[in-house]
Amino acid sequence: MKLHVPIRLRWSDLDAYGHVNNAEMLRLLEEARIIAFWVNDDTGSTAVGASTAVLDGRPGAATLTLIGRQEIEYLAPIPYLRDPIDVRLWIGKLGGASLDVCYEVWSPAGNGEEKLYARANTTIVLVDAASERPRRINDVERAAWTPYLDAPIVFARR
Template sequence: MARHIFRCPLRWADMDAFGHVNNVAFLRYLEEARIDFMFRLAPGEGSASFTGGSVVARHEIDYLRPLVHRHEPVVIETWVTDIKTASMTVRYEVKDEDALYARASTIVVPYNLAKKQPRRITPEEKEFLEKFRDDEGIVAA
């Protein structure tokens, strides 16, 4: 099982009045990691996977400790735990070498932008996702 690694920079604007990353910024971090995984990495593997679009059906985040501003990026590990006919569950860990800041999951639905409707996962997309599948990697917060 492989995990996709994304190094996400922290921005000064992500901080709240208490000096740590605002909860909304975490959703942007997860989006950046997911886009890097689905839209950059997949074509890099010779696939046109997910280039037609996708939508988020659900987000779930467990915040484990505050993340304060610093100049070093935070690491977001991304993998897949569930692949269905027309959706997938993407899991994340937001961390660095010292701490785990959040665990999260997103249900993503492939979407046909031209027809304005959900679509099924193609066999090619499923083959790509299987490389990053790990049902054993789920750890309770």
């Protein structure tokens, strides 16, 4: 099962080439990931919650989500678009204290012909904020995330 997270571009995501910048792309994926996994914002509001959103993301929360690695293939440049792009997100691997989040970045949903802009993978490590050491994925998290476990991305350009 894949989660569809609509992400709005900003004009400032473009660089001087007139396309969404390569580094900025990872910022869009970061936002999709935060919406998908964090249950709340700094105020505790759960406005955009998905069933995968079981981590407390507020300042001072017990768990930090650190990034261990990322890999991304850029398939087509993205221009400034007003309709939100369609980030499809699933879990390629559920480890002991880490998970691999997979993404496909698609053109805005419902706008005719679909275009795949990019494919990416992020390894997230759950870290205990107090000890600063990795901590195991717990049962609540595993139950929430298992339905989104699917085949990992096969990168074509390695």
